[in-house]
Amino acid sequence: MSDAAAMASSDEEGVPAGSTSGRQRVQRDYSDARLERVAAYTTTTMRLKPDKWTKMMACDDLRRIVVEWQHGHSRVLVMTLSPGGDLCPWLRSIRHCAYFVRCNTSDGPLTASNFAESVLYGDFPVHSKIETMSLLFDDVLQPLLEQAQSQWPAIVRKDMQARIKEVRNTLTEIKGKTNNRTILSLLVSPTIVEEVFAHVSQGHLRPALDPKFRNLLEEMFINWTTQMHDIVLEHSECQPLGSANQSPGHQPKYITLVSLPAQEIGFWTNRKLNLQNIYEQLRESTHKTLAQILERIESVYYEPYATAFRKLVAAWLEAQDVSLWLQPLLRQTAAFNSVQFSNGHDLVAPLVHIVHLVWSNARYYRSTQRMSVQLRCICDMLVHRAAEGLELQLLY
Numbered sequence: 001m002s003d004a005a006a007m008a009s010s011d012e013e014g015v016p017a018g019s020t021s022g023r024q025r026v027q028r029d030y031s032d033a034r035l036e037r038v039a040a041y042t043t044t045t046m047r048l049k050p051d052k053w054t055k056m057m058a059c060d061d062l063r064r065i066v067v068e069w070q071h072g073h074s075r076v077l078v079m080t081l082s083p084g085g086d087l088c089p090w091l092r093s094i095r096h097c098a099y100f101v102r103c104n105t106s107d108g109p110l111t112a113s114n115f116a117e118s119v120l121y122g123d124f125p126v127h128s129k130i131e132t133m134s135l136l137f138d139d140v141l142q143p144l145l146e147q148a149q150s151q152w153p154a155i156v157r158k159d160m161q162a163r164i165k166e167v168r169n170t171l172t173e174i175k176g177k178t179n180n181r182t183i184l185s186l187l188v189s190p191t192i193v194e195e196v197f198a199h200v201s202q203g204h205l206r207p208a209l210d211p212k213f214r215n216l217l218e219e220m221f222i223n224w225t226t227q228m229h230d231i232v233l234e235h236s237e238c239q240p241l242g243s244a245n246q247s248p249g250h251q252p253k254y255i256t257l258v259s260l261p262a263q264e265i266g267f268w269t270n271r272k273l274n275l276q277n278i279y280e281q282l283r284e285s286t287h288k289t290l291a292q293i294l295e296r297i298e299s300v301y302y303e304p305y306a307t308a309f310r311k312l313v314a315a316w317l318e319a320q321d322v323s324l325w326l327q328p329l330l331r332q333t334a335a336f337n338s339v340q341f342s343n344g345h346d347l348v349a350p351l352v353h354i355v356h357l358v359w360s361n362a363r364y365y366r367s368t369q370r371m372s373v374q375l376r377c378i379c380d381m382l383v384h385r386a387a388e389g390l391e392l393q394l395l396y
């Protein structure tokens with residue numbers, strides 16, 4: 001009998017490790033009430049089949065780790081997947097995982113009745129390093145720092161609040177860029193914004209005219225106006241499929257290169273979502289309050305911001321209409337790409353008909369420049385499919 005099996009057989013039910021009944025429990029040491037809860041939560045949150053758990057527990061080395069945690073020899077148990085897709089306890093390279101932490105190993109043995117009170121468990125869906133860092137900062141580090149601030153001097157507390165704001169904004173900007181979303185960062189704490197607006201709403205403009213606050217406020221709106229201006233000017237251009245990509249230094253700033261219809265449609269879908277994301281940020285209470293403060297102090301940066309906001313809304317409505325009318329084209333091109341090129345001649349006429357409908361009804365897309373991009377993408381798709389499905393030597 002292995003060490004892990006011996007430990008499992010001598011559990012809280014008082015079965016001796018060397019007895020016959022103990023040997024019988026070895027076959028079901030991972031089916032008792034305690035481990036059933038661990039197995040059920042792990043397989044559910046990680047979306048695994050139950051046989052993954054059974055396969056793991058059949059390995060003596062892996063079972064030993066689980067049983068040692070069960071008997072209090074270690075506090076933390078982390079269940080994750082190996083590169084091969086097998087369930088493993090506590091690997092150094094953690095991706096999506098489920099964790100089980102014993103609150104206090106000195107409280108006695110872990111039983112089915114005290115499991116809920118003795119074990120803290122949850123899942124940790126790690127999608128990327130920046131999301132992991134953001135999660136840790138928002139849910140762990142920031143609450144701990146805010147709780148400890150009551151014991152610090154006022155000057156230290158103020159500096160820590162500024163540092164927390166800076167880190168949060170940096171993480172938010174990076175996360176937005178990794179998700180292809182524009183994040184409008186706040187340079188002023190929402191608490192300070194509320195305090196200043198309370199004075200401004202009563203007609204006292206002195207707090208809003210404070211040089212430090214005003215500089216941060218105007219710097220923030222300059223950044224927002226520039227970001228909105230850049231997003232509104234973005235447009236797509238067709239690049240022949242297979243041609244060498246332009247280097248970032250030579251590619252125009254506001255141009256997104258596309259080669260296939262799906263890429264052109266994806267550009268408009270992403271544009272719609274990004275513009276909607278910016279609009280929703282600007283309609284939040286803190287952002288609206290900041291805009292009202294900027295207007296009340298008669299800043300020269302309010303009018304450019306208001307103009308950029310109106311253009312943003314117009315661009316968002318335009319992207320909504322374009323992406324709506326291009327969706328049928330996406331389905332039609334997907335249907336064409338799902339069959340052999342030699343069998344796709346019946347799908348060409350419906351494809352051309354969809355293009356005609358887009359030209360007739362999509363009022364924002366009905367321009368020579370935009371339709372030429374789509375038509376060139378469709379031609380590139382046809383040429384690419386022909387090159388894949390036909391022997392060019394037999395054509396010439």
